[in-house]
Amino acid sequence: MHATQGRSAGLGLALASAFAFGGSGVAAKPLIEAGLDPLHVVWLRVTGAALVMLPVAWRHRNLVRERPVLLAGFGLFAVAGVQAFYFASLSRIPVGVALLIEYLAPALVLGWVRFVQRRPVTRAAMAGVVLAVGGLACVVEVWAGLSFDAFGLLLALGAACCQVGYFVLSDQGSGHGHTADAEPPHPVGVIAYGLLAGAAVLTVVAGPWAMDWGVLGGSAEMDGHDVPAWLLLGWIVLLATVLAYATGVVSVRLLSPQVAGVVACLEAVIATVLAWVLLGEHLSAPQLVGGGVVLLGALIAQSSAPKPPSGPVASGPGVPVAGTAEAHEAADTGSELFRPPAAP
Numbered sequence: 001m002h003a004t005q006g007r008s009a010g011l012g013l014a015l016a017s018a019f020a021f022g023g024s025g026v027a028a029k030p031l032i033e034a035g036l037d038p039l040h041v042v043w044l045r046v047t048g049a050a051l052v053m054l055p056v057a058w059r060h061r062n063l064v065r066e067r068p069v070l071l072a073g074f075g076l077f078a079v080a081g082v083q084a085f086y087f088a089s090l091s092r093i094p095v096g097v098a099l100l101i102e103y104l105a106p107a108l109v110l111g112w113v114r115f116v117q118r119r120p121v122t123r124a125a126m127a128g129v130v131l132a133v134g135g136l137a138c139v140v141e142v143w144a145g146l147s148f149d150a151f152g153l154l155l156a157l158g159a160a161c162c163q164v165g166y167f168v169l170s171d172q173g174s175g176h177g178h179t180a181d182a183e184p185p186h187p188v189g190v191i192a193y194g195l196l197a198g199a200a201v202l203t204v205v206a207g208p209w210a211m212d213w214g215v216l217g218g219s220a221e222m223d224g225h226d227v228p229a230w231l232l233l234g235w236i237v238l239l240a241t242v243l244a245y246a247t248g249v250v251s252v253r254l255l256s257p258q259v260a261g262v263v264a265c266l267e268a269v270i271a272t273v274l275a276w277v278l279l280g281e282h283l284s285a286p287q288l289v290g291g292g293v294v295l296l297g298a299l300i301a302q303s304s305a306p307k308p309p310s311g312p313v314a315s316g317p318g319v320p321v322a323g324t325a326e327a328h329e330a331a332d333t334g335s336e337l338f339r340p341p342a343a344p
Helices: 002-022 024-033 038-052 054-059 068-090 095-102 105-116 123-139 150-173 187-206 213-217 229-254 257-264 266-279 285-304
Strands: 219-222 225-228 325-328
Touching: 002 024, 002 229, 002 266, 024 038, 024 068, 024 095, 024 219, 024 229, 024 266, 038 054, 038 068, 038 187, 038 229, 054 187, 068 095, 068 150, 068 187, 095 123, 095 150, 095 266, 095 285, 105 123, 105 150, 105 285, 123 285, 187 229, 213 229, 219 229, 225 229, 266 285
Parallel strands: none
Antiparallel strands: 219 225
């Protein structure tokens, strides 16, 4: 009975995480269109979430000494890199398309394993890669010479590559040098310090002192309706970051990384539907079919990959991915304790 209740609670939390991560781009895009630079929106999101998570960081302060490489990698790639590229792509291409491209991360990880590490991968995993790439061709409508801004597509691909960079770093940095029975780092603690590290990096890169702070006191337009900018910022920080990560971590513990990763794949669907309803971003039938094929390929590639060394990564989009994250962050496997959000 308790196991059934725990599984039901885990599924509910995984769905909540997917919804929270999926709404980040929908809330961020109006702020970007209102005049904020994408990097400034990322800085506001990460710094705000880092401040909220400060008590957690203090509680797990031993991680700074025990896993500095892992914390730096999560902050640089999964937080700063993924979100900066993802939000920058939103200024040029639809939310759903950007997130679907980010879901190529599991396929790219398999490419790294096969051609760089020269480790074997299963035929099912390779079939997943082919499906994901074929589905992406439908999403961007290659037969029409790419129906979206090419630079925007490259920015979204950059978000996927940042997820791959973090996966590789986690594989090499968190599993070596520790005994087999060593206790893994607390995932919420890693998230807290990843946000702090990401905020530090973004402060230097984004230069928030040059931001037009007046935009936050005004309103932003969502498909013809004015919405207070501060409300959208609160949505991004509290719901799409803090709540999304927290529910995603707990769901993985109540379920399994594989099951939570399957639910996390709904993030791209949720983001596409929300962008359709709230932003008026409509995708054609071939693009919707292609998006489904991308998710199917990512799911097959992820579930068919050899189980990686234990270490906190996310189920990604968000990214991962629950998360994409995500992403999620987010779509990862055995090390998918949290996901790099697509901002995931």
